[in-house]
Amino acid sequence: MNPNSRSGLPPGYSLHDGYVSVPDYLHLRSVSGLSSKTISQANAVSTGSWYGCYITYEEPGKESLPIGMGRIIGDGGWYFHIADMAVHPEHQRKGLGDVILKALLWKIHNESPEDGEPYITLFADEAGRKLYYKNGFVDSAPGQLGMAWRA
Numbered sequence: 313m314n315p316n317s318r319s320g321l322p323p324g325y326s327l328h329d330g331y332v333s334v335p336d337y338l339h340l341r342s343v344s345g346l347s348s349k350t351i352s353q354a355n356a357v358s359t360g361s362w363y364g365c366y367i368t369y370e371e372p373g374k375e376s377l378p379i380g381m382g383r384i385i386g387d388g389g390w391y392f393h394i395a396d397m398a399v400h401p402e403h404q405r406k407g408l409g410d411v412i413l414k415a416l417l418w419k420i421h422n423e424s425p426e427d428g429e430p431y432i433t434l435f436a437d438e439a440g441r442k443l444y445y446k447n448g449f450v451d452s453a454p455g456q457l458g459m460a461w462r463a
């Protein structure tokens with residue numbers, strides 16, 4: 313984890329390496345407006361990802377709850393795809409998405425091979441675009457066009 317990420321967090325919030333539980337994953341996706349997934353799909357998150365991190369919030373006198381997450385699917389060599397960027401609506405616009413994204417990028421830049429450039433991709437929904445531009449992402453079009461298979 314990037315040690316500097318902790319200093320960017322408002323009081324009550326903590327950044328962790330790893331993945332939220334399956335129920336929390338399903339909940340965070342749906343409450344933040346991302347498409348819903350099944351338990352079997354969510355089970356693969358922790359085993360099939362290269363790295364993930366999440367933020368918990370602890371209200372005084374209450375248990376700490378995961379309220380934001382992000383992860384990287386990749387080979388650890390050069391290909392890294394950022395997925396599941398989500399912050400609970402009650403906690404958005406506090407810089408938490410930025411902390412998560414920076415922690416993911418820090419991990420890639422620090423742990424991918426030094427003798428080549430990592431190729432970092434994502435599909436940007438409207439809500440995330442400004443955040444991604446701010447952190448160095450550019451539109452891949454017109455040179456390349458992102459495509460997704462549809463049945």
Ligand SMILES: CC(C)(COP(=O)(O)OP(=O)(O)OC[C@H]1O[C@@H](n2cnc3c(N)ncnc32)[C@H](O)[C@@H]1OP(=O)(O)O)[C@@H](O)C(=O)NCCC(=O)NCCS
Binds near residue numbers: 346400446
């Ligand atoms: C995208 C998301 C993760 C950003 O999390 P966040 O904690 O609110 O983001 P931050 O507070 O770090 O904001 C980062 C920047 O993005 C902008 N931003 C945040 N939410 C935004 C929104 N809904 N629409 C447009 N811009 C937004 C902020 O203005 C901020 O820029 P600025 O402070 O320099 O002006 C969050 O909005 C979210 O979970 N959205 C729903 C799920 C989603 O669409 N995920 C992205 C999939 S690609």
